[in-house]
Amino acid sequence: MTKAVSQVEKEDFEPYILVFCCNWCSYAGADLAGVSRFQYPPNVRIIRVMCSGRVDPAFVLRALKNRADGVLISGCHIGDCHYISGNEYTRDRFERLYNIIIKQLGVNEKRVKLEWVSASEGKRFAKVITDFTSEIKELGPLRK
Amino acid sequence: MKLITEINQKDNSEQSIEDSELYLDKIYEPNLRKLLSKCYQCVRCSGVCQLSKVQSFVPSVIIQRILEGSEDKVISSGVLWDCLTCNSCLQNCPEDINFADIVRNAKYKMKNYYKQNPEQFVAHKGIYTTISEILSEPYIQPNKNLDWVPKECKISDKGDILYFVGCIPYFKFEFQEVDPIPISSLKIMCQIENRPIVVLKDEVCCGHDLYWGLGNFEAFIKLAKKNYDLFEKSSVSTIITSCAEGYRTFKVEYPKLFEDFDKKFEVKHIIEYVYEKLKQGKVELKAPDESDINIQFTYHDPCRLSRFLPKSNNLLEKLREIFNILEGLGYSFKEMTHNKENALCCGVSSWMNCNTRSKALRYSRLLEAKEAGTTLVTSCPKCIMHLSCLQKDYDDLSSIEIKDFSEFLVNLIHVIDSENNGEVKS
Ligand code: SF4
Numbered sequence A: 001m002t003k004a005v006s007q008v009e010k011e012d013f014e015p016y017i018l019v020f021c022c023n024w025c026s027y028a029g030a031d032l033a034g035v036s037r038f039q040y041p042p043n044v045r046i047i048r049v050m051c052s053g054r055v056d057p058a059f060v061l062r063a064l065k066n067r068a069d070g071v072l073i074s075g076c077h078i079g080d081c082h083y084i085s086g087n088e089y090t091r092d093r094f095e096r097l098y099n100i101i102i103k104q105l106g107v108n109e110k111r112v113k114l115e116w117v118s119a120s121e122g123k124r125f126a127k128v129i130t131d132f133t134s135e136i137k138e139l140g141p142l143r144k
Numbered sequence B: 001m002k003l004i005t006e007i008n009q010k011d012n013s014e015q016s017i018e019d020s021e022l023y024l025d026k027i028y029e030p031n032l033r034k035l036l037s038k039c040y041q042c043v044r045c046s047g048v049c050q051l052s053k054v055q056s057f058v059p060s061v062i063i064q065r066i067l068e069g070s071e072d073k074v075i076s077s078g079v080l081w082d083c084l085t086c087n088s089c090l091q092n093c094p095e096d097i098n099f100a101d102i103v104r105n106a107k108y109k110m111k112n113y114y115k116q117n118p119e120q121f122v123a124h125k126g127i128y129t130t131i132s133e134i135l136s137e138p139y140i141q142p143n144k145n146l147d148w149v150p151k152e153c154k155i156s157d158k159g160d161i162l163y164f165v166g167c168i169p170y171f172k173f174e175f176q177e178v179d180p181i182p183i184s185s186l187k188i189m190c191q192i193e194n195r196p197i198v199v200l201k202d203e204v205c206c207g208h209d210l211y212w213g214l215g216n217f218e219a220f221i222k223l224a225k226k227n228y229d230l231f232e233k234s235s236v237s238t239i240i241t242s243c244a245e246g247y248r249t250f251k252v253e254y255p256k257l258f259e260d261f262d263k264k265f266e267v268k269h270i271i272e273y274v275y276e277k278l279k280q281g282k283v284e285l286k287a288p289d290e291s292d293i294n295i296q297f298t299y300h301d302p303c304r305l306s307r308f309l310p311k312s313n314n315l316l317e318k319l320r321e322i323f324n325i326l327e328g329l330g331y332s333f334k335e336m337t338h339n340k341e342n343a344l345c346c347g348v349s350s351w352m353n354c355n356t357r358s359k360a361l362r363y364s365r366l367l368e369a370k371e372a373g374t375t376l377v378t379s380c381p382k383c384i385m386h387l388s389c390l391q392k393d394y395d396d397l398s399s400i401e402i403k404d405f406s407e408f409l410v411n412l413i414h415v416i417d418s419e420n421n422g423e424v425k426s
């Protein structure tokens, strides 16, 4: 096991990133990013869910187990949820997942993230993905 | 730049695969018929099977089918995922046929050779078993939060005595009921010992649920190796745990993998530890206050301590002796109708099969408990979680207070002589 990822490896490394987008805001935001031709790295796989509240913490853990290098959950801004309060549950659940499980698990905390992106924020979606990807690249592969 | 489709999957584990196969032989027996050959179809197992009370499940018929050569059919039907692995059948089998162990071996087959996906049987969408699987990976080094350690307790990462916390820090995600277990166990221990207790930040899961529940023996072996190395590194000689499953895994399963495990480490349950200290006259139990005198308590025997230990291990007798002392002091203890080896199952084992049928089992267990007392003491974090989960659904059962043994005892213990020096502490 190598502790520090060498520079060469880091440049070579293309992370696997899993993104959960809610149907009403973030997925539409991703669409808008595409339609408006904002570029973002192709390392992400997007899974569309009806609401960010659908994302069970087990999905995140299973992604990490099955060699995802980072997981991003994205939903409508608080107050904008299509189902009124779905994202509030996500927020609370994510907080617990983050503090109780991810932090104690020995997986770098930066690998799991929650972001709110609305349907009009195509540009922001591209930025969120670009930033997250470069962060994960910096961290190197989870499975060393 | 490489295409994303041709990501280099580095496999540094060529050698370690062979290695784990070596270990696998020690815990996996593919020939189920060999294990069953002594069965003479007395059907006692089907009479006592706890699962058979709530669904149609007949172990003796399954055994007969396997012996007749239809093993393939039995295994491909997936019926064996349902067994609770509660071991009531072994307890009553005249030929000592360990059906639960056969189920365990069959699960490995079902998963690896029949490609059955146990996901639908795992409770909580498999959060907790996935955590165990992630922890087993060599590149993961957990960083457990130690904020719960009581201020008066001295801990270190090297020493003689280790307290094995287990997965409780992760269970906090949904279950607050188990929080007090490590706190009170550690409190008991550091009142008695005058040296720091080893509590490790990077301790991993014991692997019990992967071993009995999911049939993921590879991950179990990896976890066992990790634990073995950790224990060795921190130069401990005694391992104390308050978890029934962890205790049994260390006591029975790990020595199968590592021949020198029981020579190097002495594994004790907190019950055993307290019992020894009582016998040595190091601690005594306090007489009840006015307020406690009316508390009537009963004990739920976890299967891992009652039916899963070798006959020579009389842990539950020791526990009953502690309870006897308490009774002598004025507490009232009452056994449930089914106790010790005949105790009813808490309904869920290794996070498998939490469903309406298992709820029925839990309901009948709690009814018995209600009849016997107001406080239910047990020694398995999982039993506590499963039983108190059901309480939320049934108002008539919510009056029972469910406590861990250490939580129950922490305020009843009085240290006479703490080790290595004669000063009196309370
Ligand atoms: S109790 Fe034992 S001998 Fe009797 S049918 Fe069951 S497995 Fe066979």
Ligand code: SF4
Residues within 6 Å of the ligand: B048, B049, B050, B051, B052, B059, B083, B084, B085, B086, B087, B088, B089, B090, B099, B100
């Ligand atoms: S282990 Fe328990 S559930 Fe499984 S067959 Fe035996 S008695 Fe029935």
